[in-house]
Amino acid sequence: MIYVAPSTSQRVRAVIFDTFGTLVDWRTDVAAAADEFADAAGVEWDPRSFADAWRAQYQPSMAPIRAGSRGYVTLDTLHRENLDTVLGQLGIAANTFDPKHLDELSSVWRRLRPWADVTEGLDRIRAGYLVGPLSNANTALLVALSRHAGLRWDVVLGSDVFGTYKPERRVYQGAASLLGLEPGEVMLAAAHNDDLAGAAAAGLATAFIARPLEHGPDQQTDLSADGPWDLTADSVTDLASLLGY
Amino acid sequence: MIYVAPSTSQRVRAVIFDTFGTLVDWRTDVAAAADEFADAAGVEWDPRSFADAWRAQYQPSMAPIRAGSRGYVTLDTLHRENLDTVLGQLGIAANTFDPKHLDELSSVWRRLRPWADVTEGLDRIRAGYLVGPLSNANTALLVALSRHAGLRWDVVLGSDVFGTYKPERRVYQGAASLLGLEPGEVMLAAAHNDDLAGAAAAGLATAFIARPLEHGPDQQTDLSADGPWDLTADSVTDLASLLGY
Incomplete structure (x- = not known):
C-alpha cells in the first residue's frame, strides 16, 4: 500500500x-531501578515519584541547549546530572553514594x-x-x-x-x-x-x-x-x- | 570472549x-547494470572496464572535499557526476541519454x-x-x-x-x-x-x-x-x- x-x-x-x-x-523500569538502588543503599523514597521527578528534569535540562546558552551535551550526561538534582530535591547529597552506583542507576535509561x-x-x-x-x-x-x-x-x-x-x-x-x-x-x-x-x-x-x-x-x-x-x-x-x- | x-x-x-x-x-553488479544499460541504449562498451573506470573516479572525486576546496556533497551525487565523466572518457555526451536512465544506472550503487x-x-x-x-x-x-x-x-x-x-x-x-x-x-x-x-x-x-x-x-x-x-x-x-x- x-x-x-x-x-x-x-x-x-x-x-x-x-x-x-x-x-x-520508562516509568516502570526506572522506578524498579530506583527501588532496587534505595534498598541497597539503605535510603527510602517512593520509586514511582522518584522516576517522575527524574523525568520532570528532562525538558528543563535540554532548554539551555536548545536556546544555545549551553553547548550540546548528551542525554546520558543530562540523565546523570538530573539524578543529582533529584537527590538534592530529596535532601540527599549525591556524595552520600559511591559514584559508580549512581552511574549504574543512571544507565537504567539504556535498559528500558x-x-x-x-x-x-x-x-x-x-x-x-x-x-x-x-x-x-x-x-x-x-x-x-x-x-x-x-x-x-x-x-x-x-x-x-x-x-x-x-x-x-x-x-x-x-x-x-x-x-x-x-x-x-x-x-x-x-x-x-x-x-x-x-x-x-x-x-x-x-x-x-x-x-x-x-x-x-x-x-x-x-x-x-x-x-x-x-x-x-x-x-x-x-x-x-x-x-x- | x-x-x-x-x-x-x-x-x-x-x-x-x-x-x-x-x-x-561492486564490480560484478555495476558491470551487469552497465551491460544492461548499453543494450537498452544501443551503445557498446566493455561493462567491466566501464565499472572499473567509474570506480576509478571515486578517490579523485572525494579529494577536493577532503581538502576543503569543495563543500560536502554526498557519494550519491559524486557517483552521478562521475558517471558523466566516464561517458565523456568514452566520447559519449551524457545528453545522448534520458537523464532518468542515467539516474537509474547511477543508483546501482544502492543495489549491490x-x-x-x-x-x-x-x-x-x-x-x-x-x-x-x-x-x-x-x-x-x-x-x-x-x-x-x-x-x-x-x-x-x-x-x-x-x-x-x-x-x-x-x-x-x-x-x-x-x-x-x-x-x-x-x-x-x-x-x-x-x-x-x-x-x-x-x-x-x-x-x-x-x-x-x-x-x-x-x-x-x-x-x-x-x-x-x-x-x-x-x-x-x-x-x-x-x-x-
Whole structure:
C-alpha cells in the first residue's frame, strides 16, 4: 500500500519514532531501578515519584541547549546530572553514594523495556517503510536501548548527530536529509503532541500514538491528539495497520 | 570472549565496516547494470572496464572535499557526476541519454550484493559487539544498500554525518564518539590498507579482510595486509572466529 499523508500530499517513505514513552515504558523500569538502588543503599523514597521527578528534569535540562546558552551535551550526561538534582530535591547529597552506583542507576535509561506492541509493530512497518528512532537520546544510548529492547532499525538518529534537541526544526529536517528524503516523505510517530507539533512545523507527516499510561494511572497530558496529525493510533501495531502493513 | 586489540591495549566493543569492496562486490553488479544499460541504449562498451573506470573516479572525486576546496556533497551525487565523466572518457555526451536512465544506472550503487560470507559473519560478530558500517557512502545510500543486501546493523554511519570522507581523522573519531566509546574500543574492518592506516592514525583497532577479487582477477592492490593491523582475515566469518564468535 502507498500511504500519502494528507498534511503534506506526499507519499510517506520513512517512519521515524520518538522513543521514551512512545516505544519504551520508562516509568516502570526506572522506578524498579530506583527501588532496587534505595534498598541497597539503605535510603527510602517512593520509586514511582522518584522516576517522575527524574523525568520532570528532562525538558528543563535540554532548554539551555536548545536556546544555545549551553553547548550540546548528551542525554546520558543530562540523565546523570538530573539524578543529582533529584537527590538534592530529596535532601540527599549525591556524595552520600559511591559514584559508580549512581552511574549504574543512571544507565537504567539504556535498559528500558518496550511496550507490548512495539517489536511486532516496527517489524510490520519496516516491511513497507524505512524505520528509525529520532530521539533526544544520543546515538550510543539509542543503540544500547535498541539492542536491549530488541528493536530492529534501518537507521538510528540520535540528537548528537544534530547537536541539539527536539523540537528544534533542524533535528527533524536533518533526519529527512540524512534519509535522502524531503521532509514531507518522512512521518514522525510520537506519543507527545509537542514533538508532533515540531515535526509538523518542519514539514513532516505526523502520527500520534496514544500512551495513556506513560506517566502512570493519573496521567493528565497527551491523552489524545490535540493537533491535526495525519494519523492517530493506539499502538505501533495499530499504526502498522493504518499504514497498510 | 573478550578481544583486546594489541595496537590499543583496549577491549574492542564495536566493529565498524568499510562497505564497497569489503562487504559488497561492486564490480560484478555495476558491470551487469552497465551491460544492461548499453543494450537498452544501443551503445557498446566493455561493462567491466566501464565499472572499473567509474570506480576509478571515486578517490579523485572525494579529494577536493577532503581538502576543503569543495563543500560536502554526498557519494550519491559524486557517483552521478562521475558517471558523466566516464561517458565523456568514452566520447559519449551524457545528453545522448534520458537523464532518468542515467539516474537509474547511477543508483546501482544502492543495489549491490554482499560477498557470500558477509550476512552470516556480521550476525555472528553482532552477538558480541556493536556493528555498523562506516562508509564514504551517505546515510541514505547505506540504508538502501543494507536493506537490499540484508545486512543487520546496530547503527549506520554515513559520511554525511561527519561532512567529509575517510581517511580524514574526524570520520573515525566521530564514529567512536557517536558510539560513546574511545577510539581504541572501536575496530575498523576493511579490505583497503589506506582506510586501515587512517583508522590506526585516529587511534582505532584494525582488521584487514582480504578481497583479492574486488577489482577482478588481475587485481594488484590490497592483496594482503601491508601494515601492523591487529587482525587479518579472509572473510567476515573468519573475522567473527578471530573475535571469538
